[in-house]
Amino acid sequence: MELVDASPKRFTNDTPSEGNLVLLWAGDDLAVHGSLIQELKAAGIPYFSRPIGNYSLRAFPNRFPPSSALPLGFEVSVLSSDLQKSKLILVRVEEQTA
DSSP: OOOOOSSOOOOOSOOOOOSOEEEEEEESOHHHHHHHHHHHHHTTOOEEEEEESOOOTTTSOOSSOOSSOOOOEEEEEEEGGGHHHHHHHHHHHHHHHO
16 A cells, blocks of 8 residues: 555745845825725735834933923835845835825
């Protein structure tokens, strides 16, 4: 009796996302941020979004205010294997929201 692999092998053209997390976009434009997140989801690209400057002044009391304004906005990062495709999406989103 010949032994064979019991599980069928699936061949797909989709390569799994892998690599390091790299910054795709940072800014305070909520329209760009929202559209970018939607387009990345629609394309099936995993992403990480976080607010910039998100800390409570109560948690870090300081008698003297900072000399410059705190940065506000969002950062959106993707895996390095998805960066090129994500950059094309970003260009399209920025053109649509301009």
